[in-house]
Amino acid sequence: MEPMSFVLFGATGDLAKRKIFPALFNLYVDKKLPAAFSIVGVGRRAWSDTAFIQSVEQSIREFSRRHEIDQAVLAPFLAAFSYVAVDVTDAAGYASLLERVEQREKEFNLPQNRMFYLSVAPEYFEVIAANIQESGLGSPQGWKRLIIEKPFGRDLQSAEDLNQKLTKAFTEEEIYRIDHYLGKAMVQNLEALEFANPVFAALWNNRHIANVQITASETVGVEERAGFYEQAGALRDMVQNHMLQMLMMVAMHIPKRITATDIRAQKRKVMEAVRPLKIEEVAQNVVRAQYSAGQIGETPVVGYRDEPGVSPASMTETYIAARVWIDDPFWRGVPFYIRTGKRLKEKATRIVIEFKNPLERLYREQQEKTLPNLLIINVHPEEGIALQLNSKNPANSGKIEPVTVDFSAGHQDVPEAYERLLFDALRGDSTYFAHWNEVRLSWKWVEPILAAFERNLVPLVSYEAGSHGPEAARDLLREEGFSWWLDHVEERELEPVHR
Ligand SMILES: NC(=O)C1=CN([C@@H]2O[C@H](COP(=O)(O)OP(=O)(O)OC[C@H]3O[C@@H](n4cnc5c(N)ncnc54)[C@H](OP(=O)(O)O)[C@@H]3O)[C@@H](O)[C@H]2O)C=CC1
Numbered sequence: 001m002e003p004m005s006f007v008l009f010g011a012t013g014d015l016a017k018r019k020i021f022p023a024l025f026n027l028y029v030d031k032k033l034p035a036a037f038s039i040v041g042v043g044r045r046a047w048s049d050t051a052f053i054q055s056v057e058q059s060i061r062e063f064s065r066r067h068e069i070d071q072a073v074l075a076p077f078l079a080a081f082s083y084v085a086v087d088v089t090d091a092a093g094y095a096s097l098l099e100r101v102e103q104r105e106k107e108f109n110l111p112q113n114r115m116f117y118l119s120v121a122p123e124y125f126e127v128i129a130a131n132i133q134e135s136g137l138g139s140p141q142g143w144k145r146l147i148i149e150k151p152f153g154r155d156l157q158s159a160e161d162l163n164q165k166l167t168k169a170f171t172e173e174e175i176y177r178i179d180h181y182l183g184k185a186m187v188q189n190l191e192a193l194e195f196a197n198p199v200f201a202a203l204w205n206n207r208h209i210a211n212v213q214i215t216a217s218e219t220v221g222v223e224e225r226a227g228f229y230e231q232a233g234a235l236r237d238m239v240q241n242h243m244l245q246m247l248m249m250v251a252m253h254i255p256k257r258i259t260a261t262d263i264r265a266q267k268r269k270v271m272e273a274v275r276p277l278k279i280e281e282v283a284q285n286v287v288r289a290q291y292s293a294g295q296i297g298e299t300p301v302v303g304y305r306d307e308p309g310v311s312p313a314s315m316t317e318t319y320i321a322a323r324v325w326i327d328d329p330f331w332r333g334v335p336f337y338i339r340t341g342k343r344l345k346e347k348a349t350r351i352v353i354e355f356k357n358p359l360e361r362l363y364r365e366q367q368e369k370t371l372p373n374l375l376i377i378n379v380h381p382e383e384g385i386a387l388q389l390n391s392k393n394p395a396n397s398g399k400i401e402p403v404t405v406d407f408s409a410g411h412q413d414v415p416e417a418y419e420r421l422l423f424d425a426l427r428g429d430s431t432y433f434a435h436w437n438e439v440r441l442s443w444k445w446v447e448p449i450l451a452a453f454e455r456n457l458v459p460l461v462s463y464e465a466g467s468h469g470p471e472a473a474r475d476l477l478r479e480e481g482f483s484w485w486l487d488h489v490e491e492r493e494l495e496p497v498h499r
């Protein structure tokens with residue numbers, strides 16, 4: 001990994017504190033940062049280097065996954081940090097930033113490789129990219145890269161505008177769009193699961209798979225983010241990015257080679273084959289809902305409209321479920337169901353692949369019940385893979401019962417998503433970053449849903465906080481004779497009606 005300068009815009013903010021500094025530190029401890037580097041923080045507030053370095057140290061002590069921090073390791077790490085107060089909208093301020101970056105390059109004997117990380121509100125993305133370009137910061141003798149946070153636009157048009165402006169300063173190959181779900185170990189593992197196991201590779205198609213269920217459920221509510229969330233809702237906040245990225249990762253076909261280019265090409269093909277929804281079809285295929293008051297565990301919680309900062313008549317959805325069809329020869333006829341929501345019963349991101357059960361009748365004639373084989377990929381916070389099979393239980397008169405072969409990654413001290421993604425970006429590996437094609441096609445698919453919501457063509461139903469979501473989401477699957485797996489113990493017993 002080549003020595004470089006890391007310029008962090010938004011260095012005094014929440015994301016820097018909770019994720020970026022701890023991730024950089026953990027990479028440093030694991031010897032995954034270059035041998036020499038400088039980190040220049042940028043914010044508005046008039047901090048000294050010392051004040052900034054103190055805040056970095058505090059964030060590492062508070063948020064690092066490592067609880068034991070060795071001062072002898074921390075001190076040289078912190079020595080790489082310095083701070084420049086710049087209002088990013090003021091082009092004149094970039095001269096002092098350039099001066100500092102160059103001064104540190106000389107001090108640490110660094111080649112001019114520059115990583116720019118935009119951890120600021122999205123309205124600043126364009127102006128920062130333009131000012132980087134115009135100030136000379138963006139013309140180093142070595143490489144330059146741009147890591148950019150979500151959200152990438154708020155609809156197709158704004159995403160296109162943003163992309164056009166960014167690409168005046170950075171090429172597509174230089175842009176690393178963060179989707180932190182792509183940094184999750186089990187999402188990255190999907191590729192190996194599908195392509196490193198011929199047994200699954202052979203089954204990964206509509207001949208063998210009945211449906212795919214992708215869930216990202218959260219117990220938290222809107223927290224202190226009402227200002228943002230009221231404008232976004234679950235569709236923009238989770239579906240356009242994380243949910244569709246997981247769908248692409250599950251549905252992609254075997255690439256020629258395991259490279260960023262080939263994998264991204266396969267993901268693009270999936271999104272190109274996703275059946276577009278007409279506005280008038282949205283209501284039949286998408287459920288939108290909002291949480292009402294309820295209980296998370298033992299704790300009573302208010303409904304969304306009573307959350308601080310939320311309008312009492314808010315129509316913002318905190319839950320989405322949708323049926324997605326992929327019209328290609330591999331997936332034609334296999335529904336992909338996605339759902340995500342806040343204030344649900346459990347915190348769980350999970351993918352369930354339900355296999356077809358053509359031999360079910362054979363055993364039914366024997367008065368035996370078999371359940372479909374399920375491949376369950378627990379993404380977060382549990383991490384692991386489970387395969388549900390049917391097996392005779394000798395302790396129960398040899399009756400067939402479901403058994404689960406479980407590989408759980410347990411709670412090992414594994415790198416967090418931001419560590420993996422930063423490591424990749426520093427190495428110049430863009431496999432697990434969202435390519436513009438993926439972002440564009442995702443917005444394109446989401447557009448009619450946004451329009452249908454705006455025109456109120458889809459009812460906003462409510463669900464009780466602490467529940468598994470609205471009944472309408474169950475009805476969505478019932479239409480094809482399926483049900484959401486693993487919501488309820490009793491659903492394990494529930495026999496889906498297979499056609
Ligand atoms: N926080 C999170 O968990 C997540 C955040 N994100 C994204 O990351 C980005 C940053 O979020 P977050 O850290 O929460 O935001 P914060 O509001 O906590 O921080 C914003 C940062 O931007 C700086 N800033 C704001 N205006 C200016 C300006 N005119 N000139 C220079 N610096 C400025 C602030 O500096 P100062 O305070 O000194 O003015 C601060 O460092 C956003 O795009 C967000 O959507 C994405 C996923 C999760």
Ligand SMILES: O=C1O[C@H](COP(=O)(O)O)[C@@H](O)[C@H](O)[C@H]1O
Binds near residue numbers: 216218238380
């Ligand atoms: O991007 C976002 O993700 C989080 C959920 O992330 P997870 O890693 O905890 O599953 C979500 O709470 C937030 O609203 C959204 O902006």
